[in-house]
Amino acid sequence: MSGKEQSAGSRxxxxxxxxxxxxxxxxxxxxxxxxxxxxxxxxTEQPSAKIIEHVVKADxxxxxxxxxxxxxxxxxxxxxxxxxxxxxxxxxxxxxEVLSEALRDKIRVLSDEITALKLTNDALAANEAAAKxxxxxxxKRAVEDYDRTMQQQMNAVALAQSDxxxxxxxxxEMEAQDxxxxxxxxxxxxxxxxxxxxWTDFFAKKAAYDTAVLAAGSAAEDASRAVEDAQxxxxxxxxxxxxxxxxAQKEEALEKLLALQACGGQITxxxxxxxxxxxxxxxxxxxxxxxxxxxxxxxxxxxxxxISKEDAKYVAEGDAATAQKGSVKQxxxxxxxxxxxxxxSCEVTFVSEETAEAFEIGDAVTVSVxxxxxxxxxxxxxxxxxxxxxxxxxxxxxxxxxxxxTELFARKVQVDVLEKNSQYAAVEEGGLGMEDKVIVDSDxxxxxxxxxxxxxx
Numbered sequence: 013m014s015g016k017e018q019s020a021g022s023r024x025x026x027x028x029x030x031x032x033x034x035x036x037x038x039x040x041x042x043x044x045x046x047x048x049x050x051x052x053x054x055x056t057e058q059p060s061a062k063i064i065e066h067v068v069k070a071d072x073x074x075x076x077x078x079x080x081x082x083x084x085x086x087x088x089x090x091x092x093x094x095x096x097x098x099x100x101x102x103x104x105x106x107x108x109e110v111l112s113e114a115l116r117d118k119i120r121v122l123s124d125e126i127t128a129l130k131l132t133n134d135a136l137a138a139n140e141a142a143a144k145x146x147x148x149x150x151x152k153r154a155v156e157d158y159d160r161t162m163q164q165q166m167n168a169v170a171l172a173q174s175d176x177x178x179x180x181x182x183x184x185e186m187e188a189q190d191x192x193x194x195x196x197x198x199x200x201x202x203x204x205x206x207x208x209x210x211w212t213d214f215f216a217k218k219a220a221y222d223t224a225v226l227a228a229g230s231a232a233e234d235a236s237r238a239v240e241d242a243q244x245x246x247x248x249x250x251x252x253x254x255x256x257x258x259x260a261q262k263e264e265a266l267e268k269l270l271a272l273q274a275c276g277g278q279i280t281x282x283x284x285x286x287x288x289x290x291x292x293x294x295x296x297x298x299x300x301x302x303x304x305x306x307x308x309x310x311x312x313x314x315x316x317x318x319i320s321k322e323d324a325k326y327v328a329e330g331d332a333a334t335a336q337k338g339s340v341k342q343x344x345x346x347x348x349x350x351x352x353x354x355x356x357s358c359e360v361t362f363v364s365e366e367t368a369e370a371f372e373i374g375d376a377v378t379v380s381v382x383x384x385x386x387x388x389x390x391x392x393x394x395x396x397x398x399x400x401x402x403x404x405x406x407x408x409x410x411x412x413x414x415x416x417x418t419e420l421f422a423r424k425v426q427v428d429v430l431e432k433n434s435q436y437a438a439v440e441e442g443g444l445g446m447e448d449k450v451i452v453d454s455d456x457x458x459x460x461x462x463x464x465x466x467x468x469x
Contacts, residue, residue: 051463051464051465052422052454052455052456052457052458052462052464052465053454053455053456053464053465053466053467054409054422054451054453054454054455054458054464054465054466054467055451055452055453055454055467056408056409056449056450056451056452056466057392057393057396057449057450057452058446058447058448058449058450059390059391059392059439059444059445059446059448059450060390060391060446061387061388061389061390061391062387062388062391062436062438063384063385063386063387063388064384064385064388064391064431064432064433064436064437064438065382065383065384065385065433066323066326066382066383066384066385066433067380067381067382067383067433068319068323068326068327068380068381068382068383069378069379069380070317070318070319070320070323070360070378070379070380071317071318071376071377071378071379072315072316072317072335072362072376072377072378072379073315073316073317073374073375073376073377074313074314074315074371074372074373074374074375074376074377075313075314075315075316075373076286076288076307076313076314076373078307078308079285079288079289079305079306079307079308080282080283080285080305080306080307080308081302081304081305082107082279082281082282082302082303082304082305082306083301083302083303084110084272084279084298084303085118085265085268085269085272085298086297086298086299086300087118087297087298088110088111088114088115088118088277088297088298089110089111089114089295089296089297090108090109090110090111090292090293090294090295090296090297090298091109091110091111091112091277091294092108092109092294093107093108093290093292093293093294094106094107094108094109095107095108095287095290095304096287096290097287097288097289097290098286098287098373098374099286099287100285100286100287100372101281101284101285101286101287101306102281102284103281103282103283103284104280104281105280105281106278106279106280107279107280107281107287107303107304108278108279108292108303108304109276109277109278109279110272110277110279110298111277112273112276112277115269115272115273115277116273118269119266119269119270119273122262122265122266122269123266125262126259126262126263126266129255129258129259129262130259132251132255133252133255133256133259136249136251136252136255137252140249140252147242150242151239151242153242154235154238154239154241154242155239155242157235157238158232158235158236158238158239161231161232161234161235162228162231162232162235164231165224165227165228165231165232166228168224168227168228169221169224169225169228171224172217172220172221172223172224172225173221173224175217175220175221176214176217176218176220176221178217179210179213179214179216179217179218180214182210182213182214183207183210183211183214186206186207186210190203279303279304281304281306282306283306283308284308285306285307285308286306286307286372286373286374287304287305287306288305288306288307288373289302289304289305290304291303291304291305292304307373313363313364313371313373314348314361314362314363315333315335315345315361315362315363315377315379316359316360316361316362317359317360317362317379318353318357318358318359318360319357319358319359319360320357321355321356321357324352324356324357324358326381326383327347327350327358327360327381327383328347328350329347329348329349329350330346330347331346331347331381331383332344332345332346332381332382333345333346333347333362333379333380333381334379334380335362335364335371335377335378335379336377336378336379336380337371337375337376337377337378340371342364342371344364345362345363345364345379346362346363346364347360347361347362347381348361348362348363349361362379385431385438388430388431388438388439389441390438390439390440390441390444390446391436391437391438391439392406392427392436392437392439392444392450392452393435393436393437393450393452394432394433394434394435394436394437395452395453396437396450396451396452397427397429397432397437402426403426403427403428404426404427404428404429405424405425405426405427406424406425406427406444406450406451407422407423407424407425407450407451407458407460408422408423408425408444408448408449408450408451409421409422409423409448409449409451409464409466410422410423419463420463420464420465420466421461421462421463421464422451422458422459422460422461422462422463422464423460423461424460425443425444425448426443427439427440427443427444428440428442449466451464
């Protein structure tokens, strides 16, 4: 081959190589352009030790923990009411006013009732004294009758016994005479007749004696009962004592009415606070219960909130909480009670041992409870988690050597989630290494084995 031909061949080869290099450059540029359009751009983060923090927030209402009743005398016609539920009052503020004419009539009626009861008791006292004197007189007479009856009956018994003893002695004398032979002149028939006559007289006298003894016992019993009846006639009526109690009660009520009249019939607040109950109205009479109730300013308050089923597991009695209304925030609240609802949610009551003057009864506030877990050694962003039927997994970046160089691929790793919040999830150590780069964000959908490109951070 001539030199000319060799020179032409060299130029052709050089031209072909140049075309090949240009082609490779073009294809590389096209490939890179395709990668930019088709390969997911991902952001990664390595697992790290974390404390999982749960913040439960809920709307709550400020409620009263205690309230003071405001009483007035019942049955008074209300002329004006100056407050309503939710009104804020100071000590001494006028809550309502009763009609002066009705108050004056009530005082007059009560005074008349007291006078009538006192007059009744005076009459009862006089009657009781007269009855007591009559009863004492009757009792004295019954005792005198008892003594007289007993004396008479004792005399009758003694006389009957004397007659019986005389008849018995007559028998003994005849027996003695017969034994001494003094009756020798009498026939046996005559002696028998004489003995029969003496014994008949004795038995008659003995029967009279027995009758006298029975009569004495019966008379003594009757006379004793008469004395008991006279003593039992003592008056047991307690009307006077009952009236005295009524007088004391009415005098106390009268004193309150006079005090109310002295201040113009005005019902006033006994303490500063928020009116929580109004139980009187214009044109109606005051009740026998509280006319108003007032929750005292500066006292401890109570918050009640509904916590969702998802957040219910993160609250427990004794947990600390914070309440906020606008820019005003107050700590120092604790959960005092939790009541479970049928749907799994719960009603939570918060109390504070400190006063909360910035909050008023009925205010709507936001209450928050922060619960921190133990420190987990491995946690990843919650955004990195994917859930499928078989469990939970994340994607990590894996480097592989390819023909055109090192490529990054997405690899699926199963994880066991121990606890999570809206930002991070604590996972069981094992399949996921602390040096693994976990995909936490991408510009498009990523699947197992996809080529990915790491976005510079």
